[in-house]
Amino acid sequence: MRVLGIEGTAWAASAAVYDDAADAADATDSIFIETDAYQPDSGGIHPREAAEHMSDAIPKVVETALDAADGPIDAVAFSRGPGLGPCLRTVGTAARALAQTLDVPLVGVNHMVAHLEIGRQQSGFDSPVCLNASGANAHVLGYRNGRYRVLGETMDTGVGNAIDKFTRHLGWSHPGGPKVEAAAEDGEYTELPYVVKGMDFSFSGIMSAAKDAYDDGAAVEDVCYALQENVFAMLTEVAERALSLTGNDELVLGGGVGQNDRLREMLREMCDQRGADFYAPDPRFLRDNAGMIAVLGAEMVRASDTLAVEESAVNPNFRPDEVPVSWRSDSESVAVWRDEENEVKGAEATVEIGDERVTKRRLPKSYRHPELDARLRRDRTVLEARLTSEARRAGVPTPVVYDVDPESGLLVFERVGEADLREGLTAERVREVARHLAAIHGAGFVHGDPTTRNVRVGPDRTYLIDFGLGYNTDDAEDYAMDCHVFGQSLAGTADDADALRETFEETYAGVGDGAVLDRLREVEGRGRYQ
Numbered sequence: 001m002r003v004l005g006i007e008g009t010a011w012a013a014s015a016a017v018y019d020d021a022a023d024a025a026d027a028t029d030s031i032f033i034e035t036d037a038y039q040p041d042s043g044g045i046h047p048r049e050a051a052e053h054m055s056d057a058i059p060k061v062v063e064t065a066l067d068a069a070d071g072p073i074d075a076v077a078f079s080r081g082p083g084l085g086p087c088l089r090t091v092g093t094a095a096r097a098l099a100q101t102l103d104v105p106l107v108g109v110n111h112m113v114a115h116l117e118i119g120r121q122q123s124g125f126d127s128p129v130c131l132n133a134s135g136a137n138a139h140v141l142g143y144r145n146g147r148y149r150v151l152g153e154t155m156d157t158g159v160g161n162a163i164d165k166f167t168r169h170l171g172w173s174h175p176g177g178p179k180v181e182a183a184a185e186d187g188e189y190t191e192l193p194y195v196v197k198g199m200d201f202s203f204s205g206i207m208s209a210a211k212d213a214y215d216d217g218a219a220v221e222d223v224c225y226a227l228q229e230n231v232f233a234m235l236t237e238v239a240e241r242a243l244s245l246t247g248n249d250e251l252v253l254g255g256g257v258g259q260n261d262r263l264r265e266m267l268r269e270m271c272d273q274r275g276a277d278f279y280a281p282d283p284r285f286l287r288d289n290a291g292m293i294a295v296l297g298a299e300m301v302r303a304s305d306t307l308a309v310e311e312s313a314v315n316p317n318f319r320p321d322e323v324p325v326s327w328r329s330d331s332e333s334v335a336v337w338r339d340e341e342n343e344v345k346g347a348e349a350t351v352e353i354g355d356e357r358v359t360k361r362r363l364p365k366s367y368r369h370p371e372l373d374a375r376l377r378r379d380r381t382v383l384e385a386r387l388t389s390e391a392r393r394a395g396v397p398t399p400v401v402y403d404v405d406p407e408s409g410l411l412v413f414e415r416v417g418e419a420d421l422r423e424g425l426t427a428e429r430v431r432e433v434a435r436h437l438a439a440i441h442g443a444g445f446v447h448g449d450p451t452t453r454n455v456r457v458g459p460d461r462t463y464l465i466d467f468g469l470g471y472n473t474d475d476a477e478d479y480a481m482d483c484h485v486f487g488q489s490l491a492g493t494a495d496d497a498d499a500l501r502e503t504f505e506e507t508y509a510g511v512g513d514g515a516v517l518d519r520l521r522e523v524e525g526r527g528r529y530q
């Protein structure tokens with residue numbers, strides 16, 4: 001089968017021809033891609049100008065791709081969203097017209113799913129955790145029960161857009177990512193904020209701190225260096241959290257920011273350190289390109305997942321978890337179960353499980369800058385000891401803390417429960433978690449990472465553990481984030497996640513502050529693609 005792919009969500013007017021009859025191993029290698037990039041004269045991407053670029057450039061790149069094809073086209077696949085509305089509509093119109101002229105099926109591809117599927121297919125991995133680091137997005141996903149589940153994502157802007165906004169502040173031309181990478185080569189570390197909430201994260205704090213540092217006279221190469229160190233360490237940390245939560249040991253990278261060497265180096269290092277496999281596609285498949293659209297398009301055609309022209313409207317806010325994944329089997333899953341062992345490699349720490357005590361060590365992470373690493377390990381160890389005890393005083397079962405040494409990142413706890421919640425999920429236990437979270441919120445702090453792995457279950461008690469990302473706060477937004485993180489972890493590990501989420505919210509509504517659930521709706525409904 002020969003599929004013509006068309007991409008035009010923002011800056012890349014791109015067309016590709018993918019022939020899956022070629023030898024499977026090099027079918028994607030040999031793919032023909034023709035791209036004409038839109039380059040704004042000043043500032044960032046202007047949607048209208050970008051759409052004008054699409055109407056000029058798409059017919060040309062399509063013609064070049066068709067000339068390169070050595071046979072008839074069997075289907076036309078196009079990026080249906082997410083992306084800039086004016087661009088998507090221009091490209092959608094071109095794709096429909098082509099499918100009709102060629103009299104072949106039309107396929108509507110989700111651009112973010114295409115970013116991750118290209119890596120999955122090239123890597124040959126089974127059901128990896130996927131990190132998408134692109135301009136307008138940043139999220140960690142895994143396939144489960146017919147959908148790609150968002151395990152964690154940015155709470156504000158996409159990662160590339162965040163970097164590009166910083167470089168606009170410096171007066172540098174678009175795109176800023178490669179320029180920051182080049183400038184960082186001569187830089188030294190300077191402290192900037194670092195914000196991870198469970199598997200979610202946000203960039204707004206770090207970006208304004210970076211602008212302030214520059215305005216206050218810090219050397220631009222130092223700010224670029226620290227920006228890369230913190231932002232990419234955040235992405236690497238959440239990818240590791242997703243591996244740990246799901247028990248998976250395969251990671252693939254997608255998206256334009258994935259072209260950054262330092263990001264790839266950190267991810268590879270993290271995977272090496274925990275014994276996981278890592279795959280990143282070549283840069284031409286990381287940045288926006290029609291090759292990935294054609295490859296996923298071919299999968300979708302094989303699954304008869306094509307579109308009637310009258311139902312092929314584009315969707316600027318098309319989320320990856322909205323896509324019914326027709327081309328993968330329901331039995332595949334990102335979540336892998338392993339038996340409990342005496343030594344557990346969590347995302348952050350190595351945990352040695354004794355008969356009565358567990359010893360948790362936050363060992364240095366070689367992917368992180370040593371200064372950042374030391375700061376995170378020390379602060380989190382102190383917070384974990386303090387909040388574990390504070391939670392108990394608020395009536396929530398937690399392990400007794402026997403010993404703590406912040407400098408070496410060591411904690412010794414009482415051993416509690418018989419299994420992690422993800423292995424013993426019941427509605428009653430989810431209710432317990434809701435009551436526990438409401439109790440600590442009532443006491444003025446958050447857990448910070450309440451996943452189904454950070455809850456231990458026994459015959460008659462449900463314990464919260466791992467308070468290292470917790471902090472004191474009276475902001476309903478922070479409480480809502482706790483609830484959001486727990487809901488996302490259910491999506492990644494539970495079959496009946498929706499029902500359990502409802503159970504959670506009903507219970508929380510009964511015992512906690514109603515304003516928190518209102519805020520949760522707001523957090524979840526917020527348009528994140530800016």
Ligand SMILES: C[C@@H](O)[C@H](NC(=O)OP(=O)(O)OC[C@H]1O[C@@H](n2cnc3c(N)ncnc32)[C@H](O)[C@@H]1O)C(=O)O
Pocket residue numbers: 009010011082083084111112115133134135136137158159160161163164175176177178181255256257258259260261286287288
């Ligand atoms: C919806 C769609 O239009 C959007 N596409 C997109 O963002 O283009 P993409 O090619 O995936 O990524 C572009 C971003 O990637 C950044 N980038 C490119 N090279 C980089 C590098 N070496 N280091 C850091 N960032 C880099 C650019 O600064 C820019 O923000 C998306 O996938 O979110």
Ligand SMILES: Nc1ncnc2c1ncn2[C@@H]1O[C@H](COP(=O)(O)OP(=O)(O)OP(=O)(O)O)[C@@H](O)[C@H]1O
Pocket residue numbers: 241244245344345346347348349350351353358360399413414415416417419420453454456465466468
């Ligand atoms: N006090 C405890 N009693 C029994 N088991 C524990 C205890 N503390 C930790 N564990 C076990 O070790 C695992 C990892 O611990 P913990 O979550 O504290 O480490 P982590 O590195 O922060 O993990 P992650 O960041 O992936 O959640 C837990 O999921 C649990 O199975």
Ligand SMILES: [Fe+2]
Pocket residue numbers: 111115134135255256287288
């Ligand atoms: Fe993209």
